[in-house]
Amino acid sequence: MGEPLLRVQRLFKSFGGVSATDDLSLDVLPGEIHALIGPNGAGKTTFIGQLMGEIEPDSGAMFFDGAGIGGLSTPKRVRRGIARTFQITQLLSDQTALDNVALAVQAGQGHSFRFLKSAANDFSLRSPAREYLDVAGLGGRADVRVSQLSHGERKQLELAVALATKPRLLLLDEPMAGLGASESRAMVAALKRMKGGISILLVEHDMDAVFALADRISVLVYGRIIASGAPADIQADAQVRAAYLGEGES
């Protein structure tokens, strides 16, 4: 087993006395899909926020590829190779799907202090952007404005934009939430195609998707990891069933 790509050690975060992340330790190995499941309010999104540097943890350590990333700004972490998608999509709504991805490609090409040359006709931006849209299954909707895209398509676009930053670690915040059955299948298929290349931390409620994709699963309840292991072990774990899988999972 190689060195983990992401290693989180004893992370704590509380908001006004309410503990959102409670002694959380976790790692993601190169090429693996590590799923993080747990009921609403378990602190999954808060955890992603801390990994990205959007939220400052109270204490604990985070290492990416062997180097500490605590204290780095979000853009710096992105440039090191961590990307996220948002559960509530954060896209440039006045612009087309292709524009959104092209901007992420542009950001990966260094500074944007280029004032005169047209970006809209820049082949070095548009062409890779189209490829990322294809990977996310959105190739046919490249020139549609975000405001005209369906909820599911926006989720796919989130994925394409994140991929365009060429991440080594992808943090997916409920990529299936709100998707229809066929959209969900398309997203699972897209993630399966990526499997083995990019390491993924997958936060998801859709258990079918989680069991179809994950190499390992950790269960988060009230900011605390109560179980971690292979999908079969998690399914068999009585504590997990009581805390989570058992309670009205449809």
Add this chain to the structure above:
Amino acid sequence: MDDPSKKSGFAPRKNVRSVLLVALALVLLAVLPQLAELFDQPAMVSLATRIVILAIAAASLNLALGYCGLVSFGHAAWYGIGGYVVGILYKHYVSGDPLFGLPLGTDQMLITLPVAILVSGLFAAVFGALSLRTSGVQFIMITLAFAQMIFFFFVALKAYGGDDGLIVRRRNILPLIDARDGATFYWVCLFIAIAWFALLRRIVGSRFGAVLAGVRQSERRMAAIGVSTYRYKLAVFVISGMGAGLAGALMANHARFVSPDMLHWTQSGEFMIMVILGGAGTLLGPAAGAAVLILLETQLAAFTEHWQVILGPLLVLMILFTRGGLSGLLKLLRGGSNG
């Protein structure tokens, strides 16, 4: 804000009719002095010069406000500083007194305009670097506060006229052309305005412009794709300040007078009204906004001394019902769909 009229810098849709419209407007603007003579309206040239100059300032503010979402309520500061550069250089040129110990006074427009642009850019860089640490309402208030600081500084600056301002007895000169002729100066301003708008168009469509549009729509998204937004916001703030400084320098030449009024917060407000009235985030909107506001002001002022009572509600109605200012209105009239 989900405003369809806010077009991005990306992939400008070629619309033959708007190209023709702009071409027609340019031709009319170019022959305006002749038209003024034809219709025996000599005051028209001066009025048009004022509109052209204010359009430069409004378009500059629009780059920061409309395209990047930086609601600066202090753009009169850069405009006024540009004006004072012309006034102060002229005063030293006439008196021969040294400035900073050096014989720097001049009345050469080829020197005064670039110096005005640089000095206002420098001030915008310093104040922008501080203001941009904040965002939202704080940013609006801090830009306003900085502008008022500069306003009171010049009010107190007795060496350069204080409250009364500075008179620039004779307009700056240009080699080969007689800028002191009203029509010629109008053409100079028009030429500079066209060049400035052309430059803005390139900027908005560039990689830099793409980042601006991104910052306006979601700073969180920009961070998540690895863009540190601060330096881009500072850059656009400085470019925007430089444009306002250029307009101020031209206005000082046009009015042959600079005073703290140029720096007053109401002037900042007027620039904002021009931008919003014309359509924030559209290339030509601010020019249209400047034209309509100034024409309304002059027409209503001729009609009644309480013209503001009419202008205020009129502006409110226009902004409420056109959604996106005059640019939005144009779109509505054409029955244009979303986009």
